[in-house]
Amino acid sequence: MDKKGLSNVISIIILIFIVLVVLVPILYYVQYSSQYNTVTQSIVNNYVYLKNLQISQVTTGHPSLYYNGSSIFVTYSNGTFVPPSNLTIVSILYLNSNGIWVNVTSIKYPLVISQGQLINLPSYTSGKPIIIVTSLGNIFFLQPGSSIGPFATAGKGGTEILAQIYTNNGPLSVSANVTSNIYGSFKNYTTPVAFGNQTGTFIVKAPQYVYYQNSKGQIITGVFYNWIKLGQATLNSTTSQGVKVTLQGQPLVLIANYSILTTTVNLQVNTNDPNVPIIVNIDGSNYTVKGSSTIQVTAGYINITIYTLQFNDTTQQNIGIIKYYIYSNSTYNKNTYIARSFIIFVPPSTSQTPTVYINYNNIYNYYHVYINGYNLPGSVCLILNNTVYNYNYNQGYWIIGGKYSFGPTEIFNGEYTFGAQTVKFKYSNGSTFTYTFPNIPSYVLINQPMTISVYYGETIQWYLL
Numbered sequence: 001m002d003k004k005g006l007s008n009v010i011s012i013i014i015l016i017f018i019v020l021v022v023l024v025p026i027l028y029y030v031q032y033s034s035q036y037n038t039v040t041q042s043i044v045n046n047y048v049y050l051k052n053l054q055i056s057q058v059t060t061g062h063p064s065l066y067y068n069g070s071s072i073f074v075t076y077s078n079g080t081f082v083p084p085s086n087l088t089i090v091s092i093l094y095l096n097s098n099g100i101w102v103n104v105t106s107i108k109y110p111l112v113i114s115q116g117q118l119i120n121l122p123s124y125t126s127g128k129p130i131i132i133v134t135s136l137g138n139i140f141f142l143q144p145g146s147s148i149g150p151f152a153t154a155g156k157g158g159t160e161i162l163a164q165i166y167t168n169n170g171p172l173s174v175s176a177n178v179t180s181n182i183y184g185s186f187k188n189y190t191t192p193v194a195f196g197n198q199t200g201t202f203i204v205k206a207p208q209y210v211y212y213q214n215s216k217g218q219i220i221t222g223v224f225y226n227w228i229k230l231g232q233a234t235l236n237s238t239t240s241q242g243v244k245v246t247l248q249g250q251p252l253v254l255i256a257n258y259s260i261l262t263t264t265v266n267l268q269v270n271t272n273d274p275n276v277p278i279i280v281n282i283d284g285s286n287y288t289v290k291g292s293s294t295i296q297v298t299a300g301y302i303n304i305t306i307y308t309l310q311f312n313d314t315t316q317q318n319i320g321i322i323k324y325y326i327y328s329n330s331t332y333n334k335n336t337y338i339a340r341s342f343i344i345f346v347p348p349s350t351s352q353t354p355t356v357y358i359n360y361n362n363i364y365n366y367y368h369v370y371i372n373g374y375n376l377p378g379s380v381c382l383i384l385n386n387t388v389y390n391y392n393y394n395q396g397y398w399i400i401g402g403k404y405s406f407g408p409t410e411i412f413n414g415e416y417t418f419g420a421q422t423v424k425f426k427y428s429n430g431s432t433f434t435y436t437f438p439n440i441p442s443y444v445l446i447n448q449p450m451t452i453s454v455y456y457g458e459t460i461q462w463y464l465l
C-alpha cells in the first residue's frame with residue numbers, strides 16, 4: 001500500500017472515532033431526555049390524579065366537611081369509598097373584617113385527618129367564611145352553615161344538630177344542651193352533635209334560651225324561634241322547642257334557630273356595706289354601686305364581674321376605726337357564686353325586681369393606737385409582735401386588731417436597769433388597766449382604739465461583787 005492509501009485509511013479511522021465520540025453522547029442524551037420527560041410527566045399525572053381523587057373523596061363523604069360558623073365537623077360518612085383516605089390540612093384561613101384572608105395560627109399544622117373529629121376554631125373566626133387548604137393544593141371554601149360531601153352512610157341518613165342565634169350580621173353558632181331519645185332513652189347532648197347511621201323516628205328538644213359571649217364580656221341572648229331543616233326528614237312542627245323527627249334515609253342537619261332577646265328590665269344590685277362604692281362590670285359596662293343601685297339591662301343571660309375585691313371602710317376613721325373588707329360571694333335567685341365573674345339569667349318579665357347581692361366579709365379592723373412614754377432613759381422603744389414602735393409619735397399608729405406580744409425595751413448602765421415601772425392600757429370604751437413592775441404583762445389585746453402609756457424608772461439595782 002502506498003503512502004496515499006495509508007493516509008486515507010488513517011483519515012477514515014479518525015473520522016469514525018470522532019463520530020463515535022460525538023454521536024454516542026448525543027444518542028444517550030436524547031434517550032435520557034426522553035426517559036426524564038416520561039418520568040416527569042408520570043409524576044405530574046400522578047399528582048393530578050391524587051389531587052382529583054381527593055376532591056372526589058371529599059365530595060362523596062370520605063371525609064365530609066361541615067362548617068357551622070365556629071367549628072369544622074369532619075366525618076367519614078361514606079364507608080364504601082375505596083381506598084380509605086387521609087386528609088392533610090396545611091392551612092385554614094378566615095376572611096377578616098378588612099376583606100383579607102388570614103391564616104388561623106392557633107392550629108398546629110399539618111393537621112392529619114384519619115377519622116371523624118371536631119376542629120374548634122378560635123372565637124375571632126366566628127361567623128366568617130373559611131378556606132381549607134390541603135397538602136395536595138386543593139382549596140375547599142365553606143360559608144357558615146355549609147358543607148362539602150354528604151353526612152350519611154350507604155342507605156342510611158346521618159343527623160347533625162346545631163344551634164344558632166340569627167343576627168343582622170348573620171348567624172352566631174352557640175353551644176346548647178338538647179335532649180333527645182335518638183339512641184333509645186332520653187339523654188342530654190351539647191351542640192354541635194352528630195349521629196351517624198340513623199334511621200327511624202326520634203324526639204329532640206331545644207332549650208328556650210341560649211347565649212353567645214364575645215371577647216369583651218358582652219352577651220347576646222337568643223330565644224327559641226324555630227327549627228331549620230337541611231336535608232330529607234319529616235318534622236311534626238318547626239316552631240315547637242320539642243319536635244318529632246322521622247328520617248328518610250338521607251342526610252339531615254337540624255338547626256335550632258334563635259332570635260335575639262331585646263327586652264330591657266331593671267336589675268337591682270346590693271352590697272352589704274352601704275358606705276363604700278364598689279365597681280361592678282355588667283355585660284361589658286362598668287357601674288358604681290354604693291349600697292344599692294338599680295341598673296337597666298337587657299333580659300336574658302347577663303355576665304357580672306366584680307372589680308372591687310377588697311376595700312377599706314373609713315367612715316369611722318374619726319373615732320379611730322378603719323374596717324377592711326374582702327369579697328366573699330354573690331347570691332342571686334337562691335344561688336351562691338364564689339367566683340368574681342359569673343353568669344345569671346334574668347327573665348324578660350317578673351313580678352319582682354331581680355336582685356343580685358354582693359357580699360363582703362369584714363376580715364379585720366385597723367385601730368388607732370397612741371403609744372406614750374414617760375421618763376425615757378434614752379433611745380428605747382416598744383415592740384409589739386417584733387415590730388418596733390417609737391414612743392410619743394404624735395400621729396399615733398394604725399394597728400390591725402389582735403393579740404400582740406408586749407415588750408417595752410430597757411437600758412442597763414452598769415449599776416441599775418431602767419425599764420418599765422408602770423404600764424397603762426386605756427381603751428376607747430373607758431376601760432383602764434394599770435400594771436406595775438415586776439407584773440408587767442407580756443401581751444396586750446388591741447380590739448378598739450386605745451392609748452398605751454409606759455412610765456420608765458429604775459427597776460433593778462445591780463451591785464458589784
